[in-house]
Amino acid sequence: MSEQEIDPAKALLNRMRRLAEERGETRLDPARLARVQQRQAARKTGAQPAKTESDPNARDPRAIGDVIGRLSKTRGWGTQVAVGSVLGRWSQIVGEEIAAHCKPESFEDTVVVVRCDSTSWATQLRLLSHELLKRFDAELGPGIVTVIRVLGPNAPSWRHGRRSVAGRGPRDTYG
Template sequence: MSGEAERAQGPEVSGVDLARQALAAAREQARARGAAAQQRKASRRGGLRSGARADGRDPLPLGAALDRLKTERGWEMPMAVGGVMGRWAEIVGADLAKHCVPVRYDEAPEERVLTVQCDSTVWATQLRLLAPQLVARLNADLGQGTVRLIKVLGPGSPKPWYGPLRAPGSTGPRDTFG
């Protein structure tokens, strides 16, 4: 029966196999001790440190850092349109820039609208006639599809002037009396 008991336990393990198993166990214990020591050393030093190779924590030149931030946050188009606001006279010409000023850029998913305020109805009409050429020029400068429509606003109404004889609570000449 002793032979049957040995067969039930499985094949006999030779000395070479026992040595391999002992070596694998010793390696695993050494790895665990090494990892624990590395963690203790890193916690004493204050965390991760930069090595010889470049990584995401290395300092960057200011221009590169701003470009990276602009890309990560998705600010390319708003910054490009902001550049148009600053170079308005250069893009549309000095005469038009004296009388028409960009006010706002709305970036809706399907409509990208640049709103422009003009100081007279004559210049507003002129800008409405030039709008298709201006959209083409802006898209050539900023990238295709950046501006799809130019909304032209005429001159605003004058601000209400309140004299010394004013009824308290009245809205002035715009009062509807009822």
């Protein structure tokens, strides 16, 4: 716009706003002005002002779990929090007896990898995997864990060094 096309009423309004700011008067938007007036009216009558969920000045304390839950939902961290829940709350979700013998190793793309301390517990966990998936759905929500990959105990490696011979193993090592 050139100077000839400036609306005189708009120019006067802008000038008055600048003068008000220089005097220290601030401009309030209608929603904030309504909240200020509501608080002033409540002070005169001695009543508590009505606090709403959207009121940023609501000073009531909130539980940290609610605050973190709301934050994780707004940021889209639901899956990452579920991953932490699976690994952190393993014994609560699967039970103390299973947790004593089977530990989660990793959790990627809805697949939990679990290492068991014996082959019998690995077999037992494979049989219980359907029931455990139901528990995960109930605790964390559907679709967070879809597969439980069960691994047996770690066996010692008999290969030492860069070169090795394909053979039948240590045979008479354990007497």
